Amino acid sequence: MKAIKRIAIVGIGGVGGFIGAKLLLSSNALPVQVTFFARNDAYKNIRKQGLIFESGGKMDMVHPQHLYNRSKGAYDVVIIATKSYSLELATKAYADIMDKQTLVVPLQNMVNAAELVKGVAPEANVLDACIYLISNLIKPGHVKHLGGPGKIITSIPEGSNHKWFYEYMNQAGIPMEGRADALHQIWKKYLFISTLGTITAAHDLSFGEVIKDPKMTHIWIQLMEELALLAQSEGFALGAADIDHFLGFIRDFPEASKSSFQLDIDIGSKGEKEFLVDFVIQRSLERGLEPLTYIDLDNLINRRLGIDV
Ligand SMILES: NC(=O)C1=CN([C@@H]2O[C@H](COP(=O)(O)OP(=O)(O)OC[C@H]3O[C@@H](n4cnc5c(N)ncnc54)[C@H](OP(=O)(O)O)[C@@H]3O)[C@@H](O)[C@H]2O)C=CC1
Ligand SMILES: CC(C)(CO)C(=O)C(=O)O
Structure with a gap:
């Protein structure tokens, strides 16, 4: 790799802060520049004191050399780490940091984040992606x-000039x-996050x-079965083996764990409801499926939010 490569991270919260801190704290010799795009108090606080990053019992202060609250020309890679409900507006606000050379990695807990980003930045090379992480x-x-390794899975980018990025992240x-x-x-x-979020939020x-x-x-x-039917109707063969896997996997979490969606509902915010619950119901109905358990629990969530059902 010869010229300096440029990575932008949009949204410096739980996920974006984890990635940004890991990149800036690593002693990586590759010529890569990392830029943080933040807004509001995140921008002000990071600018004033740096990003405080706690992990594994250790606390670091991270001082990004490149911190902005508005666009700054096109990047080689753009990682979008906003909440699902901010994705469309953030992509619009930062559309000009993504051109046809840019690899875009949206990390929301959604199954159609890439589709949404492509609608706003049709020229960019947008990947399907997800991250396995718990970072608040x-x-x-x-x-x-x-907790969680922060492992990122993406679709395979077109062309062969993105190897440096995968190497850089892994290093x-x-x-x-x-x-x-x-x-x-x-x-x-999504089979895990949407269903567990829905039941924990509905019944607290x-x-x-x-x-x-x-x-x-x-x-x-029952929720997992309904979501597996939707996944199957979209061409993804999820079923009993995956449900069994998650019935075991949940035991790896401390018993007192709460989902982030539940924590939002607890404080009267609908959080990512549109993307974790409403999306499943709407898509299932469009496909002729009957997501009855989802509809029941959605009513309970709406009642908790004080929305008439
Ligand atoms: N946290 C986790 O461990 C995991 C989260 N996820 C998913 O990742 C996504 C991000 O979650 P998380 O990191 O927890 O969310 P956070 O709320 O912690 O962080 C999102 C950040 O993005 C900022 N933001 C939103 N819009 C813009 C914008 N236009 N310009 C700059 N910054 C912006 C927010 O600022 P502001 O506060 O001003 O809105 C906030 O600081 C969610 O979809 C979540 O479901 C997936 C796996 C694990
Ligand atoms: C892993 C899990 C389920 C717990 O924090 C999560 O990511 C979430 O609640 O959004």
């Missing part, structure tokens, strides 16, 4: 990595791979409370 925003400019301790079945992996992750239960109560476990399985 403590306050703007302060991020705590709680910085962010395992990253391009896979032909990336969208299948994203649907599989911790992960432990879902698996210890057979009635609640049964409802969770």
